[in-house]
Amino acid sequence: MIKGPQKGGQGVSTAADSDELLAANAAFYHAFASGDYTAMDALWATSVPVFCIHPGWPPVHGRDKVMQTWEGILKTPPRPAIRALEEEVMINGTTALVVCFEAIGDIYLAASNFFVRE
Numbered sequence: 631m632i633k634g635p636q637k638g639g640q641g642v643s644t645a646a647d648s649d650e651l652l653a654a655n656a657a658f659y660h661a662f663a664s665g666d667y668t669a670m671d672a673l674w675a676t677s678v679p680v681f682c683i684h685p686g687w688p689p690v691h692g693r694d695k696v697m698q699t700w701e702g703i704l705k706t707p708p709r710p711a712i713r714a715l716e717e718e719v720m721i722n723g724t725t726a727l728v729v730c731f732e733a734i735g736d737i738y739l740a741a742s743n744f745f746v747r748e
Contacts, residue, residue: 647721647726648719648721651719651721651726651728651745652728654745655714655717655728655743655745656714657669658670658673658743659712659713659714661673661704662709662712663709663711663712665704665705665709666704667701667705670697670700670704671697671700674693674696675693675746675748676693676748677748678746678748679693680696681696682700684699684703687699710735711734712732712733712734713732713733714730714733714741715731715732715733715738716731717729724746724747725745725746725747726745726746728742728743728745729741729742729743730743
């Protein structure tokens, strides 16, 4: 679970909320592309349970384990160039989902990134 925009309350989602979520999603892919572990660590939630499914891996549960996997991935180049395409945002209260395609060369994978406000 990745941290989303830093707002309180549940309110009605707006276009600005969607824009902030897409920015958080872009920050995730930028941290990956640049191998920036500190930026990646800052994106992941700290107040709720997290899990991650890397393509071809079994699910990883718990923030410490998730961040250990990211540390290994980010410090071991080369990392594939991944572009998020056709992003769609669904917001429900303090949580949101961004569904997109990850373009890796000529390969396209469906991806879902779940966000929570902290």
